[in-house]
């Protein structure tokens with residue numbers, strides 16, 4: 128720690144998503160009311176706030192109303208409001224409207240937003256309240272006191288290292304941002320939480336977190352596109368292309384200016400190692416029902432992100448000495464509803480309330496910050512998460528057990544057949560590749576599949592996410608044992624990383640000279656979705672934050 132610049136703050140927020148921004152805004156307002164002067168910092172790994180924000184997104188405004196009651200007058204960027212919901216089951220060629228919309232999916236009156244725009248707007252408000260926002264700074268290491276028991280801040284990543292980790296001419300050493308309280312709001316599968324968990328016991332007694340990966344596009348439709356005359360503008364689908372093998376579903380939401388948000392969310396508990404997440408998304412778009420909606424459209428932006436659907440029983444310890452966990456990093460997703468914006472915001476706000484109390488007492492130990500857990504237990508957030516407490520485990524199961532569990536949960540207020548259902552980690556669910564599949568693995572896109580306008584290959588998709596990383600930097604993806612990839616993983620699963628990564632980061636190639644297989648990485652394509660660290664069957668991949676400022680540059684996601 129000695130050589131690095133240290134900057135002290137009262138509170139440090141790591142991650143500029145809705146959880147932390149709502150937390151920071153609430154904290155500043157509460158502190159002002161109590162006459163407390165605070166120095167607050169927020170770091171975000173993307174170049175601008177909102178550039179790494181990707182969501183659906185239908186937003187339940189309940190938390191926003193509590194945070195900023197005058198949000199509409201304050202210019203909150205709402206695309207449109209939900210006029211009505213529709214839910215379809217897709218077979219291979221047709222779509223069947225369900226006779227009722229499941230209760231979690233009833234969104235009428237909620238707002239449809241672009242999370243990138245929403246986050247940018249929240250960041251402006253936080254900044255006006257005095258929060259010091261530092262975009263382009265990735266937290267790469269949790270700093271502990273000398274006993275390793277208390278979080279004292281976060282180290283940001285060095286900038287200007289070459290591929291081998293040697294400083295170049297423009298080298299800037301990372302900074303140690305010290306804080307009385309650090310708020311971890313990194314979103315799903317936060318990389319700093321890995322370091323936190325090695326020292327402090329935040330996961331024991333919880334079920335493992337399970338995940339889904341969503342691939343999403345914003346599509347520009349012609350004038351008077353599909354939703355113009357429709358009394359619903361919020362569509363969810365089940366069934367095709369996922370069938371029985373994987374859970375998940377599609378969403379299509381109206382945006383303003385004749386745009387739509389379209390995405391497919393795929394549960395990472397899938398078993399078939401030949402599953403190619405991106406190809407599933409393209410199949411979804413090609414379904415006759417969906418392609419009719421997309422007709423004449425052009426993709427404006429594309430991206431992907433994992434979300435944690437583990438729910439209430441996967442919520443980690445929310446407070447440790449010197450730190451709290453909020454938002455998706457703390458499993459705050461209402462998984463049955465596919466909604467985590469309002470729940471994440473609320474968790475940030477409850478954490479802020481606990482932090483203000485801790486600041487007044489001058490006590491930042493686990494017990495003092497643990498007030499946050501009590502506040503959560505007494506709030507609507509707990510009630511909402513609790514209703515879906517066994518959902519993630521149920522959908523991870525095979526058919527027909529999945530359906531039976533879901534039906535039982537529907538009838539019993541979330542309890543289902545047995546309380547606190549067990550679940551396997553997503554990295555443990557793949558079946559070995561079948562003998563017959565060895566020959567037919569689709570490793571490459573077929574020419575002619577894509578038109579570059581509405582149907583994009585992976586690389587054009589990456590291009591439309593505006594993803595860029597400085598090329599000459601240490602690879603942020605660590606493969607711990609390459610022999611495992613080329614031998615065992617190849618034999619048993621045919622390298623599923625080449626198919627679950629939506630950005631074509633992982634390729635298996637044969638060296639022309641030695642004729643040996645080797646894994647080739649394209650880290651510059653990385654969309655920061657984190658699917659690789661979650662799904663790799665050997666846990667052989669670690670995702671670290673690349674140099675701050677790199678990654679996607681979403682504008683309307």
Ligand SMILES: Cc1cc2nc3c(=O)[nH]c(=O)nc-3n(C[C@H](O)[C@H](O)[C@H](O)COP(=O)(O)OP(=O)(O)OC[C@H]3O[C@@H](n4cnc5c(N)ncnc54)[C@H](O)[C@@H]3O)c2cc1C
Pocket residue numbers: 141142143144145146147170171172173177179180181182183184185186187242264265266267312313314315317318319340341342343390392431432433434453454455456459460465466467468469471672
């Ligand atoms: C495809 C998809 C569809 C969804 N649809 C909906 C929907 O319709 N409605 C809804 O309510 N929710 C939806 N969600 C869920 C919702 O988007 C998330 O639950 C919510 O964004 C979580 O907020 P967060 O602030 O906790 O994390 P995030 O929004 O993930 O934000 C975390 C931020 O932290 C930054 N960060 C991470 N690590 C670091 C680090 N080490 N240093 C610095 N910065 C860091 C990231 O770049 C990011 O900007 C959807 C999610 C997905 C993926």
